[in-house]
Amino acid sequence: MDYKQMCIQQGYVPSTCIMEGQMCWLLVNSQGDPCKGCNANRSVCNGRHAPYENKEYGFMCFLDKIDEAEKKRQKENEERYRKIIEQRKAGHMDGFTRTILEVRWELLHKNDAFLEVIVKDIIDEKAYITKCKDIYEMLSIVMRCCSKYNVEQIHIEENGLGASIYDSLIDRIKGIDIVPLRYTRMQI
Numbered sequence: 001m002d003y004k005q006m007c008i009q010q011g012y013v014p015s016t017c018i019m020e021g022q023m024c025w026l027l028v029n030s031q032g033d034p035c036k037g038c039n040a041n042r043s044v045c046n047g048r049h050a051p052y053e054n055k056e057y058g059f060m061c062f063l064d065k066i067d068e069a070e071k072k073r074q075k076e077n078e079e080r081y082r083k084i085i086e087q088r089k090a091g092h093m094d095g096f097t098r099t100i101l102e103v104r105w106e107l108l109h110k111n112d113a114f115l116e117v118i119v120k121d122i123i124d125e126k127a128y129i130t131k132c133k134d135i136y137e138m139l140s141i142v143m144r145c146c147s148k149y150n151v152e153q154i155h156i157e158e159n160g161l162g163a164s165i166y167d168s169l170i171d172r173i174k175g176i177d178i179v180p181l182r183y184t185r186m187q188i
Helices: 003-009 021-031 055-093 135-148 161-172
Strands: 099-107 113-121 126-132 153-157 177-181
Touching (some): 003 021, 099 135, 099 161, 126 135, 153 161
Parallel strands (some): 153 177
Antiparallel strands (some): 099 113, 113 126
């Protein structure tokens, strides 16, 4: 009985296979695909190519490894971020302020004022900033920001124009800690 011819008829190997008949039959019985155990040149015998010999397969394996590395890095970042949030929330229970609204101003030439409202979300590590034209617009923006971002503390530069802003906010906003800050030159 010719084992090689039997393997060819049953479709295990191509008709141009150069493997010995007995070896071919043993590989069919042991693993089902004799081309997996054959070391012959596939371009000569026209056998089934091993997956690692296919360029597309190799490229897909490369992309899978990149994807796995990206998922691993993303998971590590999420874990690190979760730990940071837990630490900050634990600190929040002990008086840590989560959201701070800062009002800054600066006098420009020709009696113009430059007004900014900054909301700093400490836990999410984000800050939102907007510029205002005048004090009235700034006060309305501060009121909206306090409700939208759940502001817990407002920092105001109390020098000059900041004193009038502070007085206006004290009258309008209740239940939020307003901290007036007097800026002085650093003596270093």
